[in-house]
Amino acid sequence: xxxxxxxxxxxxxxxxxxxxxxxxxxxxxxxxxxxxxxxxxxxxxxxxxxxxxxxxxxxxxxxxxxxxxxxxxxxxxxxxxxxxxxxxxxxxxxxxxxxxxxxxxxxxxxxxxxxxxxxxxxxxxxxxxxxxxxxxxxxxxxxxxxxxxxxxxxxxxxxxxxxxxxxxxxxxxxxxxxxxxxxxxxxxxxxxxxxxxxxxxxxxxxxxxxxxxxxxxxxxxxxxxxxxxxxxxxxxxxxxxxxxxxxxxxxxxxxxxxxxxxxxxxxxxxxxxxxxxxxxxxxxxxxxxxxxxxxxxxxxxxxxxxxxxxxxxxxxxxxxxxxxxxxxxxxxxxxxxxxxxxxxxxxxxx
Numbered sequence: 001x002x003x004x005x006x007x008x009x010x011x012x013x014x015x016x017x018x019x020x021x022x023x024x025x026x027x028x029x030x031x032x033x034x035x036x037x038x039x040x041x042x043x044x045x046x047x048x049x050x051x052x053x054x055x056x057x058x059x060x061x062x063x064x065x066x067x068x069x070x071x072x073x074x075x076x077x078x079x080x081x082x083x084x085x086x087x088x089x090x091x092x093x094x095x096x097x098x099x100x101x102x103x104x105x106x107x108x109x110x111x112x113x114x115x116x117x118x119x120x121x122x123x124x125x126x127x128x129x130x131x132x133x134x135x136x137x138x139x140x141x142x143x144x145x146x147x148x149x150x151x152x153x154x155x156x157x158x159x160x161x162x163x164x165x166x167x168x169x170x171x172x173x174x175x176x177x178x179x180x181x182x183x184x185x186x187x188x189x190x191x192x193x194x195x196x197x198x199x200x201x202x203x204x205x206x207x208x209x210x211x212x213x214x215x216x217x218x219x220x221x222x223x224x225x226x227x228x229x230x231x232x233x234x235x236x237x238x239x240x241x242x243x244x245x246x247x248x249x250x251x252x253x254x255x256x257x258x259x260x261x262x263x264x265x266x267x268x269x270x271x272x273x274x275x276x277x278x279x280x281x282x283x284x285x286x287x288x289x290x291x292x293x294x295x296x297x298x299x300x301x302x303x304x305x306x307x308x309x310x311x312x313x314x315x316x317x318x319x320x321x322x323x324x325x326x327x328x329x330x331x332x333x334x335x336x337x338x339x340x341x342x343x344x345x346x347x348x349x350x
Contacts (some may be wrong), residue, residue: 013286027342037187038147039131040087041108042177045194046151047129048076048122050172061196061201064178065110071117074105078119084128084303088186095119107186110193128156131175137205143181144192148209150333151175151196157162167283167296167304167330171196171266171336176208217244222259223345224310226319229255229334253331257342259315268293275309287339291347294339304328304341306335312346 001214049060052072062069078101081090088108094100098116103115132141153170154161162171176195183191196201213228222243232246232255243258269286273291276284282297295307303322319342325329 037087038179038189039133040084041186041191042133042147043128043130043157043190044077044081045083045177046131047177048073049079049194049196050129050151051080053074060194060196061199062109062191063111064193065112068112068114069105069109069214071114072113074101074116074178075119076104079122079154082121095121104186107184109191128154129172130154130157131177132158134328134333135143135209137208140176145179146205147177147179148205152333155276161329162327163298163304163325166332167298169332171333174209176202176209178206182323204297210315214334214341216341217257219243219257224257224259224317225341225343226342227337228257229253229321229331229337252327253321255338257317257319259317262311262314264315265313266311266316268309271311271316272309275307290339290342291344292339292342294335296335298325302326304332306338308339310342310343310344310347312344315344315346317342317344 005174010135044197045062049062052070052075053060055136062073077085077092078090081088082092082095088103091100094104096118101119102113128150130279132150132152135147137146138147139146151172151174152158153172154247155165155169158166158169175194177194178192179189181188184190186292191260197206211230213230215230215232216225218225219239224243231253232248234244236248240247243256245254245256245258272284272286272295276282276295279287279295279297282295284293284295286292286293291310293309293311295309297305299305302325304325305320305322309322318339319338321331321338
């Protein structure tokens with residue numbers, strides 16, 4: 001998420017808009033296809049791929065027809081599918097029936113299958129790993145589309161979350177799925193491949209996706225850089241002596257990034273603690289690796305607020321994203337983008 005984003009494209013704001021875009025494009029490939037049916041598959045693929053990933057692997061890759069699925073992935077897919085794969089046709093019998101495993105996996109994946117074996121049950125996973133679609137790209141290759149978005153960790157699927165639960169999502173990485181229209185495949189689409197955000201072979205696609213959804217702002221005079229949501233158009237930006245801000249016309253979302261004097265010689269932990277203690281229900285955390293602290297809360301008038309603080313010797317830097325609670329499913333992922341991209345020259349130089 002720390003990549004420098006150079007281009008600005010239109011962002012598909014809501015997930016429903018994204019699904020509509022996908023449906024319109026894929027309808028050319030297969031009439032009547034229901035794209036929402038692919039979401040349980042994408043969630044399960046993310047969960048199984050992350051569980052099967054070894055400590056030595058930096059990127060998650062599900063190959064195309066020229067590659068072979070790993071035995072660990074197939075095992076995790078069938079095992080995790082016992083609690084979340086009913087919509088995909090995963091059954092209890094598949095734990096011991098390798099022929100049934102082969103039938104199912106062959107109907108979903110383009111990749112070759114390894115030698116299949118009995119799946120040993122384990123305790124259910126404590127948290128839910130899923131996928132939130134962001135943009136859809138027509139590859140121009142024989143009815144093939146790419147779905148790019150975010151892999152998340154939460155207590156349950158996003159569609160089942162309350163407003164408060166959206167504030168506890170952990171955004172793990174970006175992911176990209178490649179689907180091809182295929183009447184012989186499950187739900188009419190064959191999964192041609194999946195990669196996480198660290199797969200260098202998909203670097204261009206991930207860079208284009210990042211450029212679609214966030215814009216980099218650099219203020220060399222105040223000494224900070226941050227990436228903000230691309231739905232704040234240039235004409236909405238307002239700059240003053242403290243930084244930059246923007247607000248949507250309907251006041252459904254706003255953001256700012258600013259620098260103020262550290263007049264009390266505050267330190268990060270104490271400063272964040274004081275801020276959080278003054279706001280009912282606020283949640284605070286310190287992110288050591290990024291030298292920042294965060295405070296998140298819900299306001300009485302129906303907004304979710306996410307603040308990022310960086311405290312240096314001379315100045316305190318703050319970035320804030322505020323949006324209506326009903327937009328949490330679409331906007332909460334930007335919390336992580338702002339947190340990871342907020343960089344201060346004073347701290348970096350120190």
